[in-house]
Amino acid sequence: MSLLLILLAPGIAALATTRVQTRYLRELALMGTAVAFALSIVAALSALGGAPQSETSAWAPAAGLTFRLAADGVTASLLLLNSGISLLAIMATRTEGMRRPHLFMAMLLLAQVGAAGVLLAQDMVLFFIFWELVLVPFLVLIAVFGEGNRENAALKMLIYTSLGSLSMLVSIATLFVLSGSHSFLIDDLAHANLGGGPAFLGLSAAQLAFAGFAFAFAIKTPLFPFHGWVADAYTSCPTPALMVLAGVVSKLGPYGFYRVAIRLLPGAAHDFSWVLMTLAAVGIVYGALLALRQRDTKRTVIYLSVSHMCFITLGIVSLTSAGLAGGALQMVNHGLLITAMFFIVGHLETRLGTRDRGRLAGLSSAAPVLTGVFMLIALAVLGLPGLNGFAGEYLIMAGAYARSWPILLLAASGVILASWYTLRLYQGIMNGSPGAGSEEDEAAVVVPARAELASADLGILVPLVVAAIAIGVFPGPLVNLVNQGVVHLSRVLAGGAG
Amino acid sequence: MLRVLFALLAGLSVSSGLGVVLNRRPLYAALSLVVNMLSLAVIFLMLSAQFLAAAQVIVYAGAVMVLFVFVIALLNPAREEALVSDPRQLLFGAVVGLGFALVAGIGFLGLTQGFGGSTDLGSGVSLGSIQSLGRALYQDFAYPFEATSLVLVVAAVGAVYLSRGR
Amino acid sequence: MSPTDLGLAAQVIVAATVIVLLLADAFTPDDRKSVLALVAGAGVVLALAAAVAAAGAGVGDPGGGRVLFNNTLAVDGFAVFFEIVFLSLTILVLMLAPAYLDRRHIQKGEFYILLVAALAGMMVMVSAASLMTVFIGVELLSIALYILSAFLRQEERSQEAGLKYLLIGGFASGFLLYGMALVYGGTGSTDLTHIGAALKVVSGDRLVFSVAGIGLLLVGIAFKASAAPFHAWTPDVYEGAPTPVVAFMSVGTKIAAVAVFLRLFVVTFGAPAVSSRWTVLLGGVAGLSMLVGAVGALRQRDLKRMLAYSSVAQAGYLLLAVVAGNRAGMVGGLYYLAAYAAMTFGAFGVVALLVRGDRDGGDISGLRGLGYRHPALGGLLALFMLALAGVPPTAGFMGKLFVFVAAVKAGYAGLTLIAVVSSAISLYYYLRIVIVVYSPPDNPRRPQAADPLGTAAVVVAGALTLALGIFPGLLYDLAQHSSLL
Amino acid sequence: MGTLLVLGLVLPLFGFGLNRFFGSANRPGVRVMGPVAILAAFTCFAVAAVANGGGHVDFVIYRWFEQPAGPVVGIPVPAVDIDLYLDPLSAVMTLVITGVGFLIHAYASVYMDEEGDMDYARFFAHMNLFVFSMLLLVLARNFVVLTIGWAMVGLSSYLLIGFYHRRPAAVLAARKAFVMNVIGDVGIVIASLIALRAVGSISFDALFAAGPICGGTQEVFCKSTHFVSAVTLEAIAFFLLVGAVAKSAQVPLHTWLPDAMEGPTPVSALIHAATMVTAGVYLIARMHPLFVAAPGAAGTAAFLGAATALMAAILACVQTDIKRVLAYSTMSQVGYMFFAVAIGAEAAGIFHLVTHAFFKALLFLAAGNIIHALGGEQDMRRMGGLWTRLTTTRWLFLIGSFALAGLMPLSGFFSKDEIIAAGFTSGPLHPLGGIVLLAVAGLTAYYTLRAFLVVFMGQPLDAERHVHEADPGMIVPVVVLAVLASFGGLIQPGFWHLLGDYLGPAVGAFSEAGAGIVLLTAALSTAAVLGGMFLAYGFFSTNPRVRASRPVNPVLAQAFLWDRAYSALVVNPLWAFGGGLDRLVESPLVIGVTDLAARASLLAGQQVRRAQSGYLRSYAMLFAAAALVVVVIAGMGVR
């Protein structure tokens, strides 16, 4: 029941938004999400206790559909991330003065439900349903509440990702047909016996199915070079929605690899892991170099995120114990950090009216608090040991190294570049003398004093900072939690792949 | 003897068919359609479908054509200026038509052998007598017959509705 | 009463309703014609009751269904399944139409007569056990629809729609008929059981005749299903015809046609020597429909035209189930057809409710901000768009899933990929509607409140669309019972 | 014992916290808290060291994370402890760090007085943070803790170098230092990964216990079942060396150090003289069982050390900024230590590390006094004639210079000689290194005396400029350092060797060079030093400023073009490459392709619309044509 409530609580809140006054909107949403958060903690604890929660109920047996939810360690950790980030995103939403806040809130909550559903679903059709359900809210959030060329950005994102998910649908159908068991449950599909021989284009059925999954998840992640939709979508996405989109939803890609693709097709996963690892490693450097060259602060963070998501994927597809654990760990960490980054960038834009780094400079003396927070987040982002970015990266690199030398070196160079672009971003905004670059146009003169964080902003950033430090110093619990799930997959790999 | 008759009727029907297509005046077209119907009626007789022949004459040459002529008279459209508005249309139509003709030719002329033994229709069969047809209609195919009546009802209602004034 | 009797009763009741309406029409004054909607509704509800009873009595069970009237009429689970769909559809249309006709100032009794007659035509088609019955069903449906399309007889677009539909339709039935003639020639019979038996044994020229005839049959029925490349009439007719009629025909005609495909092709023409031929052709048609429909809808400015093209694409998916030709395809096809009925009717229903003044304009830009001006209709329209796009949790998704499974099972990788691509493309125009519906309105004028009955009809369709998406079990069992394989 | 270590470690962190978050409010508190935290730490470690004696303790604070039960694929998730390890080596390091660190803090508490409250607090916070990081580094017993300390040292140096965050030069210097240090961190991480894969653990002991390393020195460690190939060991050692080189500003990763002089002078004293730069030396000493087993890497280290010593010494001769002189001299001296620890004379290396900490800190702080006196002037060409004015500082600076030059009997002499002697006694190629280092000793004497003369002799730049001696707060700590610099050599003046014996258990028994060698090197080095001094005196005794202002060879002026080479070969290409990707790959391909697909289908849509002409006859035509195709295809199959 409790797992189901994780879905229902925000869902009910979403429905209730239509019936509540604007000024209670945020409280309503927070209530719904808080329930989910609490239940996620329960799920995490029981997973830590070695007894992961699981719930099954009949759905459409004739059609082979079962309604089963389960939360292993990895799932639980991401559930926490999901509801936690959603809480912050809701807090970050300025309902007053917004047009149609009800719709906005409802969509935020719906996105949360969708993400939680993807994390929990154990039936592939259920998984797919939630997978698509996540998209719809963002269609509205971006197309209606976004900025710039928002409608096209939204459509592009949806069509691109749906192309992936449709290919996943075909893969699901294939596995369903090939596995005699008349059921869409992941555990049953895992027993599909796919003929080894080439089925199509010289690839075996298993490889084709895996390709279908991988395509979907790579686009969602986004894994280089399938990130064509990201720049536009993220750019026009309003900040609170972006916190969820980049912080949580992007994790569903690697999670899909973990939960579905590798779990169902370990053999094919091994056949493809080289391709995927190469793409990921190249993507790390690619994203880093692009982040280095962006002038727009938001775009810098976007490509930074691309680079890091490739890092996560690298860990997962390395198919090693350390790599998987590191990837799972890094999903949570990256979720926390990228949320903070996008919030800070959005905050600066709203306060100072610009994302152009040429016009931002020397804010540190005017905004000491922001400086401290931003510094810490930046350091965590560049993976400073002692903060939460490190442990994950370390394990991922271990996984990469266990598979191949050159890929480790690529990843390592990515780390070095990370220190470069992150400091460039941070110093460019914070250090130097204020108003340095603002000669370009007198029209918009940046007033550093406005940049300081208000208490409301701190309410959003402090939890993230605390989490970043806490996980950095005491990663133990999280690692154990994650391993609870990873060990199971390792067993599959040890058996299925050996 | 029958072959000669068939040849005549075939020529007549085909030419009258072409007449329908090629006559610029709708009235002439209608008239050549009548001729076509009549010649077909005779062919039906040859194929021992007496009742159908009769029906053909009555329904078509009678009612339908009268209706046509009546409407033509009512509207009296000016003679069409050009038979074909654009040559591409004609060319394309010709290609398609010939294509079908080719297919039909191959299909039907190459048929002489082995269509379930012979393609001979035999002679002196009394098939379409009123009795047999009646039996077929009211016993074997009662349901389609009834359904057809519904079609007629619909047609009547619709025609009345559409043509009635504002 | 035996289940078959009940199934037959449904048809008889419908036919009787036509007659009753004729009489009633004569005796109702011109300003009270909308009463006839009630009469028609009563008859249809009665028929629906009979059909449901037949289904309940297990007409779908093995041995439950029978072929009546000397092999011309089949009353089996398959037929009853579709009769239920058609009857419910008609009820919804009857809820939608009266207020519409009032708005268009053409409240005429013939509308209801023809509507029910068309319904009868559909029912004949799905339960036909003989080529003759099929033909009559098709014609009964078509002729009624010709008239209904032109029902706004003063209006040029409606006239144009009617005449176009009539001429091209007559042309098509010429092909259909000639195809039947050839099949008859090849097999020596018009009833399906004999044809099926004969096709297993015939060879040489008779086989050639049969196959050629089947080809022409395919053409004729694909026309009714508005599958590419026989779809050209669809956008024009849908745009011009009265919207409730479009809601009726876009659902009914297509479903009936696909049902005929399922019965006639999958079952009767199932003999390997034959099916190896028509699957190729139908596969081509399906693929072409998916692509042409999806691409054609991209640049439409009129919602009705857009939906017309989308229905072409939908025909492609439906035919995919037919081509699969296995039990999974049959069941999935039935499911998808029902889902298609709900969501398509809903979409056109919303358009009908939005019709104001004297023109059936479904101009997309006019929908801007509908979600705020008219939350119920806007939300429903968005829902139907998502459903047509196959976004879960809607009926459209489940249908697509089952059809994909069937296609994969039958090993049609290529067609499945085409389906994937076309679905991805189709997202563009479906979601664009959703965006438009929820983008801030440029002029905040409120339209007068829509009629409650029509809204209710659309709401029901929406509820079905969601229910079939979330609880597929309900319908899936019935579909399994009604499958011919 | 453990609590002592933890206390000593945490006190500076505590100071950091207090100063960072509450310091900006009360300046006096910071003034006390900054130095006292370090002093307290010093006492802790002093007590701990005494209590520990020659043994070693490994105190686990807490478990960082577990190794999960269950099957392992590829590479395990290692179990990681956060533990502190005290043995003579780390004891010496901690004492140097906290001891010298304390003096520098005390000095800075006065020196930084001009800064505003907020910056004052920030400064001491970061100084404390640095000490904490450094202590963590030297107390590490596994790669993870090492990496954490290693990186945090880099971080705090970044913070301190970039202290004047308004100054673009400082900002750039800070970023440069950080990035180069990250290169080092990555080296350490990679090394640890190789070790992890080789021995399945990230603790030093597990590594030392492996294969060929045994049979070397540390028999106690030989318990492991793993056998690690020599190549792997070389690889580990090599990547560790990358880290060491980056941190210790050795060739080729040295270019950040001169720029780092943008930081306040006490920072230079603490980070770039006494402690941080010697981390690399410490690492190699700590890892010496590994380096013993990896001669390739050790040789490389020795070579780099010698090369750096020479190159930096040469550059130091032509600098005009007083702090840059000291910076290059630091590089040069660290080169000595590198050489020493690399050739297995760890004791000598550490010895020089200690003495160098004393006299280099002394020099920097004295220079600080000078700069302070001249109102922030660092250019020696604008100094001169200070002998009569800075009456205390002159002596202090002189002592420091002589100690650095290695003049008998000051500390520098003993430590340096020991290294040179070790070079002569060990290894086939090492004598070459010894010779180079002898020459470097001469150069050292030359540039130190040059600096001294240019600063203190000759005529003042302008007589009426008011130059005041620093106040006692800035004198006392320097005096203490001066004492240490003078007599620090006595802990191991050739005849007896306290330090060597003390370090023995940690870095291997102290191998005594023959008395002959000792005397010989003493004589040679003294000769070199005197020669250097003589030359310097010859050049700069009469009006030094003008002489010092002579233009120098451009290659020397640009420090052998290292920076230009890097920007030309690494930075600019990467920068350009990034831009190229953005313009040529991202926009046209990655994003472009998606748009292209969209555009294509829209175009197709337009075509379909055109085909839909509205003319019935064209529809019929299409219909008929399609029907024909259908019939033909249908017929083909059967006939």
Add this chain to the structure above:
Amino acid sequence: MPPLSLFLLLSALLFITGASGVLLRRNPLVVFMCIELMLNAANLAFIAFSRYHRDMAGQVFSLVVIAVAASEVVVGLALIVAIYKSGRAMDIDGLSEMKG
């Protein structure tokens, strides 16, 4: 008695004639006639086959067809009249208001 094939060929020719008429003519009345032509051709085929098979179904079918065709014509003509009343030219190329 001529063989079946000739009757079929005749029907095919008539069918094609009618079809090409539909493709070519612009007067809806004439187009209707052409459609009638096609239907008749089909009838001929039916009757020929029924004679060949000695089976009544074909004849019944063609009877049905006659009825259906008649009703189609009726409806069509009525529609044409309606259009005429609203004052438009008798030219199906004029019926191209809706396209695209």
